[in-house]
Amino acid sequence: MDKNITSQLKEKYEAIDQNLGVHLEGLLYSKPITYWDYIHTDALLNLQIQRTTLPDEMVFIGYHQINELIFKMILWEIKQVAECNTLNAVFFEDKIMRISRYFDMLTTSFNIMREGMDVEQYNKFRHTLTPASGFQSAQYRLIEFASTELINLIDIRFRETIDRNTPFEHALEHLYWQAAGKDYKTGKKSILLINFENRYKEEFITFMKVYQTKNLWSRFKELPKADQKDKDLVKAMRHLDYTVNIKWVMAHYNAAKHYILGKDGDGEATGGSNWQKYMLPKYQKRIFFPDLWTEKEKETWGTDI
Ligand code: HEM
Numbered sequence: 001m002d003k004n005i006t007s008q009l010k011e012k013y014e015a016i017d018q019n020l021g022v023h024l025e026g027l028l029y030s031k032p033i034t035y036w037d038y039i040h041t042d043a044l045l046n047l048q049i050q051r052t053t054l055p056d057e058m059v060f061i062g063y064h065q066i067n068e069l070i071f072k073m074i075l076w077e078i079k080q081v082a083e084c085n086t087l088n089a090v091f092f093e094d095k096i097m098r099i100s101r102y103f104d105m106l107t108t109s110f111n112i113m114r115e116g117m118d119v120e121q122y123n124k125f126r127h128t129l130t131p132a133s134g135f136q137s138a139q140y141r142l143i144e145f146a147s148t149e150l151i152n153l154i155d156i157r158f159r160e161t162i163d164r165n166t167p168f169e170h171a172l173e174h175l176y177w178q179a180a181g182k183d184y185k186t187g188k189k190s191i192l193l194i195n196f197e198n199r200y201k202e203e204f205i206t207f208m209k210v211y212q213t214k215n216l217w218s219r220f221k222e223l224p225k226a227d228q229k230d231k232d233l234v235k236a237m238r239h240l241d242y243t244v245n246i247k248w249v250m251a252h253y254n255a256a257k258h259y260i261l262g263k264d265g266d267g268e269a270t271g272g273s274n275w276q277k278y279m280l281p282k283y284q285k286r287i288f289f290p291d292l293w294t295e296k297e298k299e300t301w302g303t304d305i
Helices: 003-014 020-029 035-039 057-083 089-108 119-128 138-147 168-173 176-180 191-211 216-222 231-260 295-299
Strands: none
Touching: 003 020, 057 089, 057 119, 057 138, 057 216, 089 216, 089 231, 119 231, 138 191, 138 216, 168 191, 176 191
8 A cells, every 4th residue: 555645544543543453444344335325316216206196297396306406506506605715706707607507407407397297287286286386495595595685685665665784584574585475465474485484484594694794796795896897707697697587587487387377277376376477587676696787787677588
């Protein structure tokens, strides 16, 4: 064995008061690694459990799970920007491009949802899913909290007037997505929203606090002024904003329209929202990096597609 490796191993184990000989002996009996042990394929491939006998429900479950895995990888990249002590334009752009590639993939693959299921089957199995909805994807919300300042996620109707230093709990009550399940006149929330908040509200508040100053937009504004003007970085940031908040949203909306307003659909969403208005970018006006867009671009947000 290479002497250098032996002495490095010795050093490593001495530092934690461990006997290298014992660890080397352990190696004698350790199992060789296989692909399936490492990737946990057996566990992964046993997580697609249908609620009905309709074959296309498998497409629905599989594609949602793929989305959740990709969301996890996106959060992984954002975390590295959030926690980096030596940020610069090159590192920032590299990470933004990685995140963009994931969102490009989610956007271009959305046809798997739109075309990949039989409309008649969808409108049968979806009845077993009420009152659940992709709306309840917690990772999707975490990506938003980690991408921008809370003010940019506040319902557009309150964005101008809400106190920017409002407590997190109050901010959460005014996030744009409350509109999917809250009657603002009575304050009454739908079961979709109640279930979601019962499960995740505390986690969201903690995450919101952590990312208040570490989100992508805040970190971008910490870069030296010259880096903030870096053409490639600005282009990458705009591409990401557009892909997440217009392209993905519209691909999703068009899939919803295809199934819910198709000949077997009844117009009702599983989560029960007024989805035809709620889901459109021109109403939500969710923009992660607002200063990178002109006033005109912001005004006409989501009307070009
Ligand atoms: C046939 C496929 C799909 C249909 C018909 C559909 C339909 C809907 C509808 C109508 C809503 C509004 C809330 C409600 O009342 O339920 C919604 C929200 C949502 N769905 Fe989907 N969806 C589909 C696929 C997906 C996929 C694959 C994902 C990926 C995880 C997803 C994630 C979301 C998210 C994150 C929201 C909340 C969006 C927001 O607050 O603006 N959906 N969906």
